[in-house]
Amino acid sequence: MKTATTFYKTPIGIAKIVGDKNGIQQVAVLDENEVDNSLLKQSVPNCLQECVIQLEEYFSGKRTQFNLTVNPKGTAFQLKVWKSLLTIKFGETCTYLAQSKKLGNPKAIRAVASANGKNPLWIIIPCHRIIGSDGSLTGYAGGIWRKKWLLELENPVKQQSLF
Template sequence: METAYIKTPLGTATIIGDEDGISVISVSDDGEISVTIPVVLQEAVSQLNDYFDKKRNDFSFKLNPKGTEFQQKVWNALLDIPYGKTRTYLEQSKILGDVKAIRAVASANGKNPLWIVVPCHRVIGSDGSLTGYAGGLWRKKWLLEHENPTNQQSLF
């Protein structure tokens, strides 16, 4: 596995992957930035930079997240939420075929290893509120505002 650290508007992103795909993208408040980017991570780094520069609203590099079968199913459903749109945890549970699985869906969202690319930040509470986000609610708010197709002052 190769690792790269890049600066983003939301902190330092850590990207981990190999020739089989990107396994982890996470964010932290601090960290050193990579001087050189491993070849297998260059496309992911380029696409993430384009996302933050508002030149890209989807990703095409190969993903290889590690998780249970249920987690994989939840993460794949997240990929269907369009850029600039949100869904509730209840809607996600219905899409996955079991409204009673809402807590399990929320838990799997929280374990999403691919920050931004698998857009768990697009899932909100049934009342429209921002709810749990591993990267911090301020980052979730920033991402939703960044993706908002209309340039209003603030969504939340």
């Protein structure tokens, strides 16, 4: 089956979206200098249109959960790890250790972290919601600044009124 690709400009880089009628296989983030501007002007293939719409809604603060058919490629272990990421709600975080425990093997923390790092569906499968046990923003393939930006989008600090 032939896959389709489109590029979509987000506030924190260019999303490269790949998929077919069986689902979205990849959403990767690229720096703007990595993408020819002409690719941003191409029409979005039908099988990718809903993904672009939902990403637009997410970035505009109108969407807290994705409702897409996904078809990521990975090992059985990676798929299990990625599926567990889908249980972390919008605005919440989880540690690598807690994720490993949820998967039934606290000693697999490095393998879980490695699988998170290979997540092919940026934002859709929310690996940005995994943080270090000490609360640090560690290990994000898209760059720590993007992880921080996404977490702030999902859980903005509300200024408390003094009165």
